[in-house]
Amino acid sequence: xxxxxxxxxxxxxxxxxxxxxxxxxxxxxxxxxxxxxxxxxxxxxxxxxxxxxxxxxxxxxxxxxxxxxxxxxxxxxxxxxxxxxxxxxxxxxxxxxxxxxxxxxxxxxxxxxxxxxxxxxxxxxxxxxxxxxxxxxxxxxxxxxxxxxxxxxxxxxxxxxxxxxxxxxxxxxxxxxxxxxxxxxxxxxxxxxxxxxxxxxxxxxxxxxxx
Numbered sequence: 001x002x003x004x005x006x007x008x009x010x011x012x013x014x015x016x017x018x019x020x021x022x023x024x025x026x027x028x029x030x031x032x033x034x035x036x037x038x039x040x041x042x043x044x045x046x047x048x049x050x051x052x053x054x055x056x057x058x059x060x061x062x063x064x065x066x067x068x069x070x071x072x073x074x075x076x077x078x079x080x081x082x083x084x085x086x087x088x089x090x091x092x093x094x095x096x097x098x099x100x101x102x103x104x105x106x107x108x109x110x111x112x113x114x115x116x117x118x119x120x121x122x123x124x125x126x127x128x129x130x131x132x133x134x135x136x137x138x139x140x141x142x143x144x145x146x147x148x149x150x151x152x153x154x155x156x157x158x159x160x161x162x163x164x165x166x167x168x169x170x171x172x173x174x175x176x177x178x179x180x181x182x183x184x185x186x187x188x189x190x191x192x193x194x195x196x197x198x199x200x201x202x203x204x205x206x207x208x209x210x211x
Contacts, residue, residue: 045195046095047202049076051103055205058195064095073098077201096201112189114149120156121198122184128155128177135159140177142167151183 046064048056065085067073069092078093085092112118119137127134134156141147144167155177157165165173191206198206 044094045199047097047191047199047205048073049097049099049205050106051100053099053205055191055202056100056104056106057191061094064098065092067100068092068095068098071101073100096199097205112151112184114151114154117195118184118189119151119154122151123156123179123181126156127158127161128179128181129161129165129175130158131178132158132160136162138162138165140181141169145169152181155179155181 044061045058046061048059048064048067050056064073068075075093075095075097076099077097078095080096083094085094116137120134123134125134126132128138128140136157136159138155138157138161139147139149140153140155143149147153165175170176
């Protein structure tokens with residue numbers, strides 16, 4: 001079972017909690033959930049851990065709360081600001097990390113997809129040429145000159161270096177890379193490939209996944 005299917009399976013079914021089928025603002029599974037501010041539902045991501053505390057993926061806040069309410073997962077870390085979802089007889093803290101109660105077997109895939117988010121995390125959001133804050137991705141050997149779109153040929157880059165380098169080779173500029181670009185290894189990189197920002201509460205689990 002894949003992580004996506006596992007999360008979908010765990011979010012199915014009806015809540016067994018009395019009084020939790022509806023809350024002020026609508027049903028928990030309605031298009032207009034009761035959390036305020038409402039924008040949280042669109043932008044907040046929650047780290048989903050396996051029963052063994054292995055990081056699986058980042059899911060929406062809505063799905064995370066449904067998993068908790070249906071007793072498929074437990075809140076490991078809650079929002080530091082103390083925000084919560086309220087019903088008539090229960091308040092559920094807004095989670096940042098949840099853990100499945102049942103172990104889900106996830107097939108191992110060695111190849112990590114090359115995404116902007118993963119590349120930025122690999123290079124720690126620093127330019128591969130000058131170490132300034134990176135905002136773009138650069139192909140070391142430009143694609144117009146035969147360079148491929150691969151982990152070994154891509155680096156995070158600041159806008160200034162990217163503009164100045166254009167479609168030239170490093171040898172033509174006299175530049176040198178400050179890092180050796182390689183493909184990352186570890187299950188946790190599948191998670192990093194999907195999220196732009198890492199909640200501080202996630203760090204200990206991601207570091208464990210890298211071991």
